[in-house]
Amino acid sequence: MPQTAEHALYERFLRGLALSPRLPAMRVGADVLTYEEACERALRQAGALLAASPSPPRAVCVLAERGFSAYVGILAALFTGAAVVPLQPDFPALRTRRMLEDAGVSIVVADARGKAALAEAGLDLAVLDADRSPAAGVALDAPQPVDAGDVAYILFTSGSTGRPKGVPITHGSTHHYFQLMDKRYDFAPDDVFSQILDLNFDCAMFELFCAWGAGASALAVPPIAYQDLPKFINESGITVWFSTPSAITLVRRMSGLAPGTMPGLRWSFFAGEALRCSDAADWQAAAPGSHVENLYGPTELTITISRHRWDPETSPRLGVNGIVPIGTLHDGHDRLLLADEEQEHPAEGELCITGPQMSRGYLDPGDDKGRFLERYGRIWYRTGDRVRLLPGGDLAYLGRLDSQVQVQGWRVELAEVDHAVRACEGVEEAVTVTRETARGLELVVFYTGDSSLTAAALARQVRTVLPAGMLPKEYRHVEVMPLNRNRKIDRGRLARVAATG
Structure with a gap:
């Protein structure tokens, strides 16, 4: 086959073809x-x-x-x-x-x-x-x-x-991205990658093209695998796992996070939503031979743009509101933090990024307004995420700008309320949403865990860490958090449920 330009995304597959011509590139069930x-x-x-x-x-x-x-x-x-x-x-x-x-x-x-x-x-x-x-x-x-x-x-x-x-997203952007992945990770032909994310989700490109660039195989993971994920991972030989953090909660509910249950994993990646320190610690214990990484990045910045490798000793101290840091940006990229529309802040604000992985804009240029800005003669992408620069250079994720709300004059960060409720005895997961009422905006918390917990008992515990203006108006127990197609918690659905009273 004639040589092709190395920047082409499909060149990743051709590399795998040269390395592993007769090995499985893709597996679905028992078929290869x-x-x-x-x-x-x-x-x-x-x-x-x-x-x-x-x-x-x-x-x-x-x-x-x-x-x-x-x-x-x-x-x-x-x-x-x-x-x-x-x-x-x-x-x-x-x-x-x-x-x-x-x-x-x-x-x-x-x-x-x-x-x-x-x-x-x-x-x-x-x-x-x-x-x-x-x-x-x-x-x-x-x-x-x-x-x-x-x-x-x-x-x-x-x-x-x-x-x-x-x-x-251009071939040049993906080429820069996967070059960095090749330098950072030791993927090899005998690796088996999980392929669990829907293909319209950009992280699926990581699953496929990291696997193919190494001559490894990508294995389609069926939803039924979650009934006993350690068994599925061990029997299918998966060595590289990639999912949203919500998967950890689901595996825990199926009693699959006992220490040492996934000894064959070498790499474990989580992206798409905030990764809790407690979840990272439990996954690390279940997969003691695996590096665990929190990856972050909007679609507009080509799959992921930063990473933090979990360390049981240091990572929990760096987390804000119990969330694993999103780490440092990929080489070749710059950042600035906006305190508001005009003013920059040295340590905290909306994360804006520029560099070779940035999309040149949306298909409809009218959508660019408010998402891309020009400063210092360069175009920057506004992520809409609030971050804090930590002393060691990592970035801590504070939440979406649109998750900061005004309740009765109080400026409330929903992630902080989530963290306070999760700290309550008997609570596993907590998600805070808002609803409009005749009295103004109210906070409603959905939580999983002990169904015998009363709203009064939760309110007493939360009141010890949150001021009165930040207290939820209602607590609702659910057996499991609803997930959207990309297996992230469906906050929109919870907000609609809260609005119904």
């Missing part, structure tokens, strides 16, 4: 696709995609469930030189339609569920059946060349107007 088999399928699909398009496509959507069809589809889309747009078949039809239109998708790789979703969206687009292998005669000899500034993939984040915002 070797690097050679996956490459052959992807080249055929890429050729079929180009043959079915009157002109080279700008964006190719992969509309399929996690599995071989989606994984090979992502490679095929990249091999055409187009941007890949991974979407979920069970998205609402109107949302799917809007994202396809905004991304400029002209052709879709779809499995059976994806084809049904596309029909429901009502768009007349060319479709390549992901479950059928195209004829060998259309196969490409090699992936199409791309420039560093070309878009590798487009992901969508929620928009304040209700319309998702498209985030284009």
Whole structure:
């Protein structure tokens, strides 16, 4: 196969192909696709995609469930030189339609569920059946060349107007990112990576392309695995784990966090929401041979932009409100902290970042307002996250700007209330939301743990650490916290429940 430019995202897979041609690139249940088999399928699909398009496509959507069809589809889309747009078949039809239109998708790789979703969206687009292998005669000899500034993939984040915002990420940005990953981690061909995150979630790119860049295999983790996760991890040989922190709570509920239950893990990564120190400590005890890292980064900054490696001795002292620090920024990036719209602060404020991993803006330039700012002759991305610079140089996560609310004249950080309730005896997890009432804004706490705890008992304990103006109005017990598609706690759903009284 002819040599390709090293900055191309698909070059990660070709590296794995050279290292491990006959080893599994991807595993789904007991089935495997070797690097050679996956490459052959992807080249055929890429050729079929180009043959079915009157002109080279700008964006190719992969509309399929996690599995071989989606994984090979992502490679095929990249091999055409187009941007890949991974979407979920069970998205609402109107949302799917809007994202396809905004991304400029002209052709879709779809499995059976994806084809049904596309029909429901009502768009007349060319479709390549992901479950059928195209004829060998259309196969490409090699992936199409791309420039560093070309878009590798487009992901969508929620928009304040209700319309998702498209985030284009270039091959150059992913190249910088994965170069840093290669330097930092010792991933190898005998590693097995968990692949648990939905493919429209940017951290899924870490799972796939870190694995493929090392010649390792990515294993699709089914939801049923959580019933006994240590058993699943041990039997399937997973050595690299990646999930949201909410997974730790779920594993704990299934009695899976006993010390030493996951001895084969070498690396454990958590991202997507705040990681609690208590959760990191319990996971570390269950996986004593694993490095545990807290990764942080908005989609606009290419997967993750900072990291903190958990240390049982020092990390708990660095955490604020019981949350593991998000650590230090990746090489090549700069930060500034905004105390308000104009003034910078040396130690605490909204985190703004610039550097080679930053997206150049949203698909709709109108969405850039308020999220990108110009200062010192450079463009910076405003994360919307409040952080504090710690003495050793790490950044402590304080919460979202929009999680700081005014209650009866008090400025309240919801994360601080969460921390206070979690410290109560019998409480496992706590999430604070707000609701509007005729009396003004009120705080409502949802918690898991001992269902016999009374609201009065919780209020007495919380009152010892929080001033009166920050006290929740109501405490509601739930068996489990609701999770969204990306397995983060669904705070929006809790807020809607709280609003119903």
